[in-house]
Amino acid sequence: MNSILGFSTVIALWPIGILFREARTQLAEQNIGTKFAVFQILLILTTLQSSIFNILASVGQLPCVPPYMYKARSQMMNNQLLIVEAFILSVLVRGAYRRRDNEPGFTLKPVAV
Incomplete structure (x- = not known):
């Protein structure tokens, strides 16, 4: 099932490319190139990485160290890695989604009474 999920994720990138x-x-x-790249990276990180960890766990490549069994250990490793990757990606992508103002700084305009 994980192989099918990984294959369908790769196939799902094709319509995203057409839309781009x-x-x-x-x-x-609107800086659409960077936004589409981020979307593709996030799609790959969340689905393919999870599939890879599940395949490694089912084959027995991840050790069974107490208190976790091999499946729970693979999910834990995947989630910890996703947290770090999502944080780094959010810091890098902030520039793509940030709108630039024409005038620098914040000025308070007086209100007419």
Whole structure:
């Protein structure tokens, strides 16, 4: 089942590429290239990495160290790795989703009474 999930994830990247090619020209000022790249990286991290850990656990490559069995240990390793990866990705992607102001700084305009 994990192999099918990994294969379908790779196949799912194809329509995302088609959508990106069509939207690239219309949404160029919205920094769409970086946003699509982040979406693809996140899709790969969440599905393929989980499948790889599950396959390694089912084959017996991950050791069974108490208090965790091999399946629970693979899920724990995957979740810990996803937390670190998502944090790093969110720090890097902040620039893509951040809107730049025309005028720097915050100015408080007086209210007419």
